[in-house]
Amino acid sequence: MKILLVEDEPEMAQSISHSLTQEKYVVENAYTLQAALEKIHIYEYDCILLDISLPGGSGLTLLKELQKINKTEGVIIISAKNSLDDKIEGLNLGADDYLPKPFHLAELHARLKSVLRRKKFEGTNLLTLANTTIDLQNRMVFIDEKEIVLNRKEYDILLYFVSNKNRLVSKTSLAEHIWGDRIDEADSFEFIYSQIKNLRKKLQDNGARISLVAVYGLGYKLVTE
Structure with missing residues (x-):
């Protein structure tokens, strides 16, 4: 499975990337909103892990762009911003799940597998x-x-x-x-x-x-x- 990690904190991005790679995922990184927008126009992903607060703008902009270009990648928002408004807006814009920071990597893996099962394989293992x-x-x-x-x-x-x-x-x-x-x-x-x-x-x-x-x-x- 191919994952796009949109996260601007280098240490967290490295930690998540390493953990996902160990689980046999192919991981690509984007550290700014612009880089993420460019990637979704060029490549296909099975799931996007998306921070909201990014250099260049809000990660919610990426959700709007996915809708605009009719792409159906699974999206899990991973963000330190844990307000109810952010969560509701993200889910309304098409995100599949919301995981507030800090979180355990084991929980991220479980959420990721759940989203992939629902989006790609109709909920089955x-x-x-x-x-x-x-x-x-x-x-x-x-x-x-x-x-x-x-x-x-x-x-x-x-x-x-x-x-x-x-x-x-x-x-x-x-x-x-x-x-x-x-x-x-x-x-x-x-x-x-x-x-x-x-x-x-x-x-x-x-x-x-x-x-x-x-x-x-x-x-x-x-x-x-």
């Missing part, structure tokens, strides 16, 4: 497509109830395809989702090709009735047999 099941809580994959072992990137790629099962996924969007802010460090898409090749083989070898089909010149699509 188990995703099933044909004979393949993904256990979101434990990051495990089963084919005909038999576990198959995937590395971190293979799992992230499979989950991305399952959550976009009716869409053509471009190489660029897939790379950005898996690589995050570091996509510019990659010289080519070879790392994506390699991971997809390995994932395809594991699915095929274990009798999965889903597969990743290449659409020449455009990207890939998940199909069921």
Whole structure:
């Protein structure tokens, strides 16, 4: 899952980013309102962690912009401003949750998982497509109830395809989702090709009735047999 953290306090941003990375999320950072606005226009995210008090303006402006451009990312407001008015306005503008500072990182993880389940997977911890099941809580994959072992990137790629099962996924969007802010460090898409090749083989070898089909010149699509 790809997270945008909009937080201007360096120590808190570093702490949250490290904790989320340890939990296998891809995390991008924005330290100002302008930087956050630029990112939501360019990239797709599964959830945004949003401070209200930011250099350049209020984080509530970002919520208004998300509505304006018809984007549906989950949003959790994380803010030291704990007034009832801020909370109500944020929720009315489309935020999914409000977590006042200071908070325990364990609670942030729980709130984040809850929002992702509701927004992306209709509230479930188990995703099933044909004979393949993904256990979101434990990051495990089963084919005909038999576990198959995937590395971190293979799992992230499979989950991305399952959550976009009716869409053509471009190489660029897939790379950005898996690589995050570091996509510019990659010289080519070879790392994506390699991971997809390995994932395809594991699915095929274990009798999965889903597969990743290449659409020449455009990207890939998940199909069921």
